[in-house]
Amino acid sequence: MPELPEVHTILNDLAPRLQGLVFQEVTQCRPGTLNEPSTDELARSLPGKRIEQLERRGKYLLLHLDSGQTLIFHLGMTGRLYLLGQAEPPDPYCTANFVLDDSSQLCFADPRKFGHIWLVDDAASVVGKLGPDALDESVGASELQDMLSLRRGTRIKAVLLDQSVLAGIGNIYADEALFEARINAERAAGSLTPEEVAELRRAILVVLRRGIENRGTTFSDYRDGFGRAGMNQQALAVFHRTGKPCPRCGTAIKRKSVAGRGTHYCPSCQPL
């Protein structure tokens, strides 16, 4: 599940390789991905346009073009966006292949087709509703406190997953941040003490930065901008570790559904 650290890793990989290149051709290898406009239309309008700058907003990757338009990718659950090596065989799940003027190929592959590609005149039409980026250091504990007070009756896990509050946190890093901050996922957002809010803000930054340092979390699908697996799955404390010992106290990690999401936690370190 590509979340902020995974998309950030892809951004870091692709930005130095793509900046300044011109699209030559777009081919569709597999139907079905949710493209707006269609891949056919992308194939008609992208060639000749130059990539000026790459940007990440939450889990979205933006390619700003010299036409003033923005090509935007969201990887959904199983999406990959990577540079295909020269002799590498095509990705069996490739839904769109972007050929650039240095003959490198950018492959968008997505087995479950939850991903999206947009080409828009105004990037805000896609990312305009996002809250501040979860890595934005200008968002401190007091700003987070204000956001939580607006959603004070909602469970804290649901608030963390809400991209209009903070952008970029998904199921993996929500569970990890709540563990790091020793906060139960079912707590009402408004019930957190100022100390807990400050701890949560710190924890969010810690787990996201660690995820980036480890080049993202790969359980099965995620790959970086060169098609390689990440390493952060080895650093996770609770996510996907049901029954295994809590790294802090040794208690067996539990899993339950909170806000409609599989939620992993230490029942001893994160009491309700």
Next chain:
DNA sequence: CTATAAACCTGCTGGC
């Protein structure tokens, strides 16, 4: 407002 659920999709897991 809040919350839950369904829909999208398909590889994988678990049960029989």
Next chain:
DNA sequence: TGCCAGCAGGTTTATA
């Protein structure tokens, strides 16, 4: 060993 039902999950949309 093999088959199949059901789960997983980001986001949007619909319904309680």
